[in-house]
Amino acid sequence: MIIKTQLKGKVHKFGDDITADYIFAGKHRAKAENVLDLKDYVFNEIRPGFAKTVTQGDILVAGENFGLGSSREHATTLIKALGIEAILAKSFARIFYRNCINIGLPVIECETDLINESDIIIVDLKKGTVNDLSTNQSMNFRPVPESLWQILECGGLVNYLKKIGEEG
Amino acid sequence: MKPMTITEKILSRKAGQPLYAGNFATVKADSLMIHDSNAFTTIEAFKTFEKEKILPGTDVIMVMDHFSPSSTEAAANMHIKMRQFRAQQEFNLYEVGDGVGHQLMCEQGHVFPGEIAVGTDSHSCTYGALNAFGTGIGSTEAAGILAYSKIWFRVPETIRINWKGTLPTGVTAKDVALRTVEKIGLRQALYRTLEFGGDLISQLSIDERLTICNMGIEVGAKAALMPPDSVLDTWIAQRPKIRKYEPAEADKGAEYFKVYDLNADDLEPLVAYPPMVNQVVPVGQLQGKKVDQIVLGSCTNGRASDFREAAKLLAGKRVAKGVRLVLLPASKVVLEELLADGTMEALVRAGGMIITPGCGPCGGYHGGLVGSKEVVLATTNRNFTGRMGSQDSELYLASPLTAAAAALTGIMIDPREVC
Numbered sequence: 001m002i003i004k005t006q007l008k009g010k011v012h013k014f015g016d017d018i019t020a021d022y023i024f025a026g027k028h029r030a031k032a033e034n035v036l037d038l039k040d041y042v043f044n045e046i047r048p049g050f051a052k053t054v055t056q057g058d059i060l061v062a063g064e065n066f067g068l069g070s071s072r073e074h075a076t077t078l079i080k081a082l083g084i085e086a087i088l089a090k091s092f093a094r095i096f097y098r099n100c101i102n103i104g105l106p107v108i109e110c111e112t113d114l115i116n117e118s119d120i121i122i123v124d125l126k127k128g129t130v131n132d133l134s135t136n137q138s139m140n141f142r143p144v145p146e147s148l149w150q151i152l153e154c155g156g157l158v159n160y161l162k163k164i165g166e167e168g
Numbered sequence: 169m170k171p172m173t174i175t176e177k178i179l180s181r182k183a184g185q186p187l188y189a190g191n192f193a194t195v196k197a198d199s200l201m202i203h204d205s206n207a208f209t210t211i212e213a214f215k216t217f218e219k220e221k222i223l224p225g226t227d228v229i230m231v232m233d234h235f236s237p238s239s240t241e242a243a244a245n246m247h248i249k250m251r252q253f254r255a256q257q258e259f260n261l262y263e264v265g266d267g268v269g270h271q272l273m274c275e276q277g278h279v280f281p282g283e284i285a286v287g288t289d290s291h292s293c294t295y296g297a298l299n300a301f302g303t304g305i306g307s308t309e310a311a312g313i314l315a316y317s318k319i320w321f322r323v324p325e326t327i328r329i330n331w332k333g334t335l336p337t338g339v340t341a342k343d344v345a346l347r348t349v350e351k352i353g354l355r356q357a358l359y360r361t362l363e364f365g366g367d368l369i370s371q372l373s374i375d376e377r378l379t380i381c382n383m384g385i386e387v388g389a390k391a392a393l394m395p396p397d398s399v400l401d402t403w404i405a406q407r408p409k410i411r412k413y414e415p416a417e418a419d420k421g422a423e424y425f426k427v428y429d430l431n432a433d434d435l436e437p438l439v440a441y442p443p444m445v446n447q448v449v450p451v452g453q454l455q456g457k458k459v460d461q462i463v464l465g466s467c468t469n470g471r472a473s474d475f476r477e478a479a480k481l482l483a484g485k486r487v488a489k490g491v492r493l494v495l496l497p498a499s500k501v502v503l504e505e506l507l508a509d510g511t512m513e514a515l516v517r518a519g520g521m522i523i524t525p526g527c528g529p530c531g532g533y534h535g536g537l538v539g540s541k542e543v544v545l546a547t548t549n550r551n552f553t554g555r556m557g558s559q560d561s562e563l564y565l566a567s568p569l570t571a572a573a574a575a576l577t578g579i580m581i582d583p584r585e586v587c
Contacts, residue, residue, distance in 0.1 A: 017354055017444065020290075021552045027532030029205050030235040030243035045554045065355045068388060069550060070531075071290040073209060073306035094359050094390055095290055099306035147192060147320075157308050158216050161316060 002155035003104060005126045007085050009059040012050070013117040016063035020070035020096060022046045024078055035074045042078045056083035059123065061115045063089065067096025073103065080105045086123055088112055088130065088141075101148050104156035110141035171419030173326040174393045175361045178301045178416045182284055189325040189423070197313050198300075199227040199278045201269045201287035205234040205531075206307040208246045210288060211253050213311035221257060225317040227278050228259035231269035233526040238264070239534035267499025267525040268467040270294040274378065275501055277409035281396045282416045286310070286319065291467055291549065293384035296362075296393040297377035299400060299415050303391045324359055324390045325425040327352065328418075330366035333433035338584035340477065341376035342469055342547065342567035344368070345383040346438040350448035351428060357389040360425055363418060364394045368432045374403040375471040382468045383549050386445040437583055439545075440565040443553040451570050454580040459564075460542040462487075462575040463556075464520070465496025466530045469547035469568050472505045478572035479511045481586055487519035488578030494536040495520045496528045519575075529556050545574045 028041040043050035066089035076099040086106040100107040119134035128143040154160040180187045182195040238244035254261040279285040281299035295302025384392025396415030436450040497503040506512040529536035530548040537557035551563040573583035
C-alpha cells in the first residue's frame with residue numbers, strides 16, 4: 001500500500017473551469033528538460049507565487065471541470081511534486097482525471113461550495129467522507145471506483161501494469 | 169444485438185464483445201502519437217517498465233512540433249532525447265519542420281476508419297473526422313501503451329449532433345465548430361463522446377471535417393466522431409501508406425445521451441472571445457475592434473484549403489499597416505502544396521510571414537507570442553487567458569476567411585463585407 005487512505009491538510013481553493021493551461025502553461029515547458037525543475041510555474045498565471053505557499057499534505061479544492069483543455073501530464077505531476085496529496089472538485093476534465101489516477105494522485109468528485117481557502121480538512125478516501133475542521137461541516141462522496149482504486153493503490157499506472165503484467 | 173453508436177461499435181469490435189456506455193474495456197491501441205512536449209516524460213516512464221523494446225502492434229509516431237525548431241536549449245535537448253530513443257526503438261520519428269502530429273497522423277497514413285488512435289495531446293479527437301476513436305492521453309499512459317500496446321476505457325455515452333443545411337457564402341467549417349462548442353458548452357460532454365451526422369457533414373471535405381472534430385475537446389468530449397462515406401474512402405486512398413480498415417457506422421436506434429439538431433443555413437461567420445471557447449458571437453458584433461496579430465494555420469485550420477480560402481481575400485492586396493500575419497501550415501506537405509500552386513507566394517507578397525510547420529504560437533511556445541494589451545485573431549482552437557503570451561493580451565478565434573478579412577482591414581469585420 002503506497003497510498004494513504006486518510007489525508008489531513010490545508011485547503012487551496014479554486015473556482016470553476018480552471019484550465020490545464022492555468023495550472024501549468026505550455027509556454028513554460030521548454031524552460032527545462034526535467035519537468036520537476038518547473039515547479040515554480042504552477043498556477044503562475046492565475047496565482048503567482050502559489051508554489052511557495054504549499055506544504056506537503058495540502059489539498060486542492062475546486063469547482064466544476066477542473067483541469068480542462070490540454071492533456072499535459074505535467075500539470076498533474078507538478079501539483080503532486082509540490083506536495084499536494086489530493087484534489088477535490090465538483091467535476092474534472094476527463095484527461096486530467098485520468099492523468100491524476102495514472103500518477104497516483106487521488107481525485108475526488110465532491111460538493112465543494114462549503115469548503116474555504118485555508119480550511120483544514122480530513123479526507124477519508126475509502127469511506128468517502130470529508131470533515132472540515134475549520135467549519136465543522138462534513139460531506140460525503142462516492143469513493144473512487146474499485147478498478148481505479150487498484151491503480152491508485154499501486155501508486156500509479158506504471159506499478160499497476162508491472163504488477164498485472166502482460167494480461168492487463 | 170442492441171443498436172450501437174459509432175463509439176460503442178469501435179470499442180466492441182476491438183474488445184471482441186458487445187459493449188455499451190458505462191462498460192469498461194481494455195483494448196489495443198492501433199496507433200499512438202507522442203509529441204516533443206510530452207516525449208521526455210513518456211520516454212522516462214517507459215524506462216521504468218524495464219522493457220528492452222516497444223511492444224509491436226501499435227503504429228507509434230513521435231513528432232517534434234511543439235517547440236520546433238527548438239525554442240530553447242532545453243527544447244533542443246528534448247529533441248536529442250527523441251532521436252536517441254529512435255536509435256534504440258522501431259517507430260516513425262517526424263523531425264523539426266515536418267508538421268503538427270495530428271496532421272501527420274492523418275495525412276501520412278497512421279489513422280484509419282474504425283480504429284483506436286490515441287495521442288499525448290488533447291486534440292487527438294481530430295482523428296474522429298476519419299471515423300476513428302481518437303482521444304488524448306497523458307505521458308504515463310502513452311508509456312504504458314509502448315510497453316503493453318493496451319489501454320483501458322470506460323465506454324462513454326454519446327451526444328449526437330445532426331448538422332443540416334448548407335454553409336452560406338462566407339461561412340466555413342470553423343463556424344460550424346464554434347457554434348457546436350457554444351451549443352454544447354464546456355461541461356456537458358465531460359466523459360462523453362460527440363457523434364456528428366446530418367446532410368451538412370456529407371457535403372464537407374475531409375479538411376473541413378478535421379477542423380470540426382479537432383475542437384471536440386473544447387466541450388470536454390472524449391472523442392468526436394464522424395460517419396464514414398465515399399468522400400472519406402477517396403481521401404484515404406490517397407494516403408502514402410494504407411492498411412485494411414473496417415469503418416464503423418452508427419446503428420439505427422442507437423441510444424444517445426442527447427440529440428441536437430442544428431442548421432447551417434442561417435449560420436454566420438463567428439468569433440470566440442476570451443477567455444473561453446464557448447463564448448461565441450457573430451463577428452459583426454465585434455466589428456471595428458482593432459487587431460495586432462493574425463495567426464492563420466495550426467492543427468485546427470492549417471490545411472491547404474484553409475490557406476486558399478484566406479488567399480481569396482488577400483491575393484494581390486496588402487495586410488493593413490501595423491498588422492502582423494503569421495502563416496502556420498499544419499505540415500511540410502501542406503506547405504509544399506501551397507508553394508506549388510502559388511498560394512503561399514500570394515500570402516507572403518500580401519505581407520504574411522511563414523513560420524515552421526508545427527504548433528508555433530498556438531500553445532504559447534514560439535513564433536509569435538504577444539505582449540501586453542495586444543489583440544490576436546487566430547484560427548487556432550483555444551483562447552484561454554495568456555495562452556499565446558501576455559496575461560493581458562486578448563485572443564479571439566475565428567475561421568481563415570474571417571482572419572483574412574481582419575488581416576486586410578486591421579479590424580474584426582464580417583468577411584462577407586470585404587472583397
